Amino acid sequence: MALLEVEDLTVSFPTADGVVKAVRGVSFRVEPGQTLGIVGESGSGKTVLTQTLIGLTPGADINGKAVFDGTDLLQLSEAQLRRIRGARISVIFQDPLTSLHPLYRVGWQIAEMVRAHEASASRKEARDRAVDLLGRVGIPRPEQRVHDYPHQFSGGMRQRAMIAMALALAPKMIIADEPTTALDATVQAQILDLLLQLQEESDTALIMITHDLGVVADIADDVMVMYAGRAAEKGTKHQIFYESHHPYTKGLLESIPNSSVAADRLRPIPGQPPSLINLPAGCKFHPRCGYVLDRCVCAEPELVRIDAVADHGSACWLPAEAAGVGASAEKLREQAVREGRRGAAVEVAEAIAASPEVA
Amino acid sequence: MTGQAPAASGDVLIRVDNLVKHFPVRTAGFINRTVGQVQAVDGVSLAIPRGTTLGLVGETGSGKSTLARCIAGLIPATSGTVHFEGRDITNLPRQRMAPFRRNIQMIFQDPYGSLNPRRRVGAIIGDPFAVHKTVPADERKRKVQDLMERVGLNPEHYNRFPAEFSGGQRQRIGVARALALRPKLIICDEPVSALDVSIQAQVLNLLADLQREYGLTYLFIAHDLEVVRHVSTSVTVMYLGKIAEAGPKNPVYDTPRHPYTAALLSAALAADPEAAAARQRIILTGDIPSPIDPPSGCRFHPRCPKAQELCGRQEPPLEVKAGDAATHLAACHFPVTAGEKLATASRRARP
Ligand SMILES: Nc1ncnc2c1ncn2[C@@H]1O[C@H](COP(=O)(O)OP(=O)(O)OP(=O)(O)O)[C@@H](O)[C@H]1O
Ligand SMILES: Nc1ncnc2c1ncn2[C@@H]1O[C@H](COP(=O)(O)OP(=O)(O)O)[C@@H](O)[C@H]1O
Ligand code: SF4
Ligand code: SF4
Ligand SMILES: [Mg+2]
Ligand SMILES: [Mg+2]
Numbered sequence: 001m002a003l004l005e006v007e008d009l010t011v012s013f014p015t016a017d018g019v020v021k022a023v024r025g026v027s028f029r030v031e032p033g034q035t036l037g038i039v040g041e042s043g044s045g046k047t048v049l050t051q052t053l054i055g056l057t058p059g060a061d062i063n064g065k066a067v068f069d070g071t072d073l074l075q076l077s078e079a080q081l082r083r084i085r086g087a088r089i090s091v092i093f094q095d096p097l098t099s100l101h102p103l104y105r106v107g108w109q110i111a112e113m114v115r116a117h118e119a120s121a122s123r124k125e126a127r128d129r130a131v132d133l134l135g136r137v138g139i140p141r142p143e144q145r146v147h148d149y150p151h152q153f154s155g156g157m158r159q160r161a162m163i164a165m166a167l168a169l170a171p172k173m174i175i176a177d178e179p180t181t182a183l184d185a186t187v188q189a190q191i192l193d194l195l196l197q198l199q200e201e202s203d204t205a206l207i208m209i210t211h212d213l214g215v216v217a218d219i220a221d222d223v224m225v226m227y228a229g230r231a232a233e234k235g236t237k238h239q240i241f242y243e244s245h246h247p248y249t250k251g252l253l254e255s256i257p258n259s260s261v262a263a264d265r266l267r268p269i270p271g272q273p274p275s276l277i278n279l280p281a282g283c284k285f286h287p288r289c290g291y292v293l294d295r296c297v298c299a300e301p302e303l304v305r306i307d308a309v310a311d312h313g314s315a316c317w318l319p320a321e322a323a324g325v326g327a328s329a330e331k332l333r334e335q336a337v338r339e340g341r342r343g344a345a346v347e348v349a350e351a352i353a354a355s356p357e358v359a
Numbered sequence: 360m361t362g363q364a365p366a367a368s369g370d371v372l373i374r375v376d377n378l379v380k381h382f383p384v385r386t387a388g389f390i391n392r393t394v395g396q397v398q399a400v401d402g403v404s405l406a407i408p409r410g411t412t413l414g415l416v417g418e419t420g421s422g423k424s425t426l427a428r429c430i431a432g433l434i435p436a437t438s439g440t441v442h443f444e445g446r447d448i449t450n451l452p453r454q455r456m457a458p459f460r461r462n463i464q465m466i467f468q469d470p471y472g473s474l475n476p477r478r479r480v481g482a483i484i485g486d487p488f489a490v491h492k493t494v495p496a497d498e499r500k501r502k503v504q505d506l507m508e509r510v511g512l513n514p515e516h517y518n519r520f521p522a523e524f525s526g527g528q529r530q531r532i533g534v535a536r537a538l539a540l541r542p543k544l545i546i547c548d549e550p551v552s553a554l555d556v557s558i559q560a561q562v563l564n565l566l567a568d569l570q571r572e573y574g575l576t577y578l579f580i581a582h583d584l585e586v587v588r589h590v591s592t593s594v595t596v597m598y599l600g601k602i603a604e605a606g607p608k609n610p611v612y613d614t615p616r617h618p619y620t621a622a623l624l625s626a627a628l629a630a631d632p633e634a635a636a637a638r639q640r641i642i643l644t645g646d647i648p649s650p651i652d653p654p655s656g657c658r659f660h661p662r663c664p665k666a667q668e669l670c671g672r673q674e675p676p677l678e679v680k681a682g683d684a685a686t687h688l689a690a691c692h693f694p695v696t697a698g699e700k701l702a703t704a705s706r707r708a709r710p
Binding site for chain 1: 418419525526527528555556557558559560561563564567582583584585586588589590622623626627628629630631632634635638640643645646647
């Protein structure tokens with residue numbers, strides 16, 4: 001049985017400007033010991049989706065189900081959620097300073113976390129646990145560094161301290177929200193290795209939120225691609241990277257500079273993501289889509305299985321043959337080009353490009 | 360130690376020789392005493408031929424932005440020289456710097472922080488015209504709208520505020536403003552780091568188009584190695600204020616000679632699961648040390664998988680290594696040889 005099963009989750013925020021529809025009917029599952037990568041442009045709802053699971057979106061209208069280890073998280077009281085947060089589901093944020101208090105010693109903060117959830121732990125036991133955890137995440141001389149304040153740690157060390165804190169109570173699931181975005185490549189690689197290693201040791205489930213497809217390629221088992229608050233595509237890492245079906249997923253993969261394709265120009269996705277207050281009708285990607293069909297403009301496609309054998313889903317009206325880069329997918333692409341199909345955003349971009357040059 | 364800038368073929372637009380920038384570290388107290396120096400840039404030399412792009416990479420704190428700000432004349436250099444079209448522009452007084460400043464513009468990482476939120480974009484983009492008085496006031500609006508159009512912004516949005524634009528559009532505003540005076544050199548400090556990939560590709564294409572159209576020269580700072588490879592003609596790798604390796608991009612990426620370059624490249628994540636699974640990461644121990652008290656000898660030695668006794672004692676010169684092209688330089692006593700395997704960690708055993 002899945003450790004977490006989210007079903008048709010909808011989250012919106014009433015604001016002065018209108019209702020922000022941040023998450024619109026998302027379903028997914030996470031198995032123990034597995035990593036789900038969630039990718040998408042900023043504002044696509046990745047953070048809201050996961051924060052809602054642990055009760056950190058106050059003021060939001062929430063609908064749907066999120067069954068974690070037999071309990072629907074969305075039905076729990078704040079007090080019940082507090083007992084789950086940190087202990088059974090923990091979170092690692094992009095900026096460790098949002099979770100580490102600047103005025104308290106790092107070791108003390110980890111020890112206090114332990115004591116808050118485990119009444120039986122003595123002060124000394126909690127302190128020893130903090131030292132042990134800092135050692136496990138690769139902080140050198142942890143028995144000395146427990147006494148440091150957060151500002152005495154480098155960015156990479158702070159992120160390690162955050163991971164140590166996230167692991168302190170042996171959670172069943174970790175939500176990592178852009179945990180390495182602010183870090184250098186060498187440090188990022190170390191942190192990802194560390195997460196994988198710790199996950200293998202303890203069979204923890206991991207939800208890795210990122211806008212970096214390189215991170216997903218490196219660490220995920222399954223991937224969910226989000227666009228405008230919905231899952232555009234969902235599948236195994238292999239399906240998403242090598243057999244992608246949704247034009248948005250294809251667009252993301254094609255827009256990355258890649259030395260193996262010696263192209264002079266990159267192929268960006270034209271336009272920008274829509275306003276979540278004022279969503280376009282039909283498929284929310286249609287203004288930017290190069291495959292757009294008449295139907296796309298008025299009817300929004302559901303996420304459906306496009307693969308008979310494996311669980312690969314896409315929310316797009318294109319036929320299943322659009323998946324991948326094989327001959328039939330290529331034929332569909334050529335047909336779209338031949339028919340001159342392009343979303344409204346593409347037309348605007350072309351009009352601007354064709355305008356007279358700056359004198 | 361790093362000596363003169365490498366001889367570059369063609370017409371050199373900007374040339375930096377032995378540039379040093381130290382920041383004094385003071386005690387925060389009643390009596391301000393200088394207790395040390397942050398050696399942010401310590402003897403850097405480079406030359407950028409006109410119409411080309413030099414990519415600058417290195418970990419946080421390696422001195423990239425400081426070097427850029429010295430070149431742009433935004434902060435004074437401690438020592439060393441900067442030549443623009445053969446003329447020495449190092450630490451010129453404001454007045455005499457003005458004509459050069461027109462020709463050297465900067466684009467910054469943070470499209471949010473670098474735009475005044477209370478000013479309309481028309482005024483922001485038109486600022487350089489007002490400051491340098493190159494365009495009469497009544498023509499300014501048309502000029503600004505031409506620029507907006509050129510960078511892919513809707514000219515009708517002239518009166519909007521920065522908050523009404525997306526991240527990618529705000530970066531275009533920065534590009535339009537930098538372009539206003541038709542500069543020769545644009546220094547891009549992490550111009551796409553804050554953008555999503557699809558938008559990042561739009562801005563990179565725009566920069567490439569503008570370069571072709573106006574013959575622009577770029578100094579391009581970024582931490583994404585694939586981005587740098589895509590945009591650059593040549594690449595310079597910095598570590599703790601010094602150049603570790605420099606040269607045309609392909610040899611530097613394909614056959615790095617400095618162990619730090621090799622480690623950096625091995626840590627980059629390709630958006631390709633099969634490549635990721637095959638990745639052999641070179642293990643670096645520890646974090647980047649403090650530039651206040653950098654390690655002796657080779658600054659990389661405490662983390663280097665190839666370090667030997669000599670490395671802690673003697674600083675390696677930046678020089679051409681045996682078998683390399685005359686433009687490919689590395690600062691290492693024991694350079695990586697073709698096919699050499701450094702200590703690596705392969706990924707998890709899991710399928
Ligand atoms: N005004 C200043 N006073 C003191 N130290 C400074 C100052 N500006 C920069 N430094 C220091 O100089 C070193 C180089 O900084 P710089 O900003 O050039 O790095 P960078 O390579 O651009 O890093 P990043 O990748 O994080 O942008 C750092 O140690 C930094 O803390
Ligand atoms: N408390 C809130 N009130 C109103 N809108 C919000 C709130 N929190 C998030 N949003 C909006 O929800 C959308 C999704 O945000 P988020 O989940 O943070 O995106 P991501 O993590 O994918 O970048 C954004 O448009 C964001 O501005
Ligand atoms: S083809 Fe239609 S349904 Fe599919 S992504 Fe494009 S616009 Fe949306
Ligand atoms: S000089 Fe020595 S320590 Fe420095 S990079 Fe070369 S081998 Fe490593
Ligand atoms: Mg987020
Ligand atoms: Mg910088």
